[in-house]
Amino acid sequence: MSGSNSIIEGKGEEKTQPASSASSEIYVKALPLRDLADVSLIKDEVKAGNVLIVRVTPLAKKSVDDVKRAINELYEYVETLGGDIARLGEERIVLTPPPIKIWRKKSGSVAPANLPEEPTAT
Secondary structure, eight states, X not given: OOTTEEEEEETTEXXXXXXXXXXXXXXXXXXXXXXXXXXXXXXXXXXXXXEEEEEOHHHHTTOHHHHHHHHHHHHHHHHHHTOXXXXXXXXXXXXXXXXXXXXXXXXXXXXXXXXOXXXXXX
């Protein structure tokens, strides 16, 4: 048997799948930030290679200071990993693992040809 496949056994059956498929999948997950204890879960998800969209409103309703503390901790953590973090509107932040980076529009710059600079109303 080739080294690039692994065997999955269960219920008396063997199935072959590429070895890298289970560990190389990247998910986009939406999670709420309800309290400071959720920060460790968010860190674990980013470390596992997932992209997270985190809604901060649940914690903001309790304590704005805790939101600032959580975001600062997440910012420092993602930076040490080589990932990225950015705000998505007023209620959400997005965190990415390395090597995924978040594109940011710089003022005065021209957007790529396939992306409009600003959404247009229809």
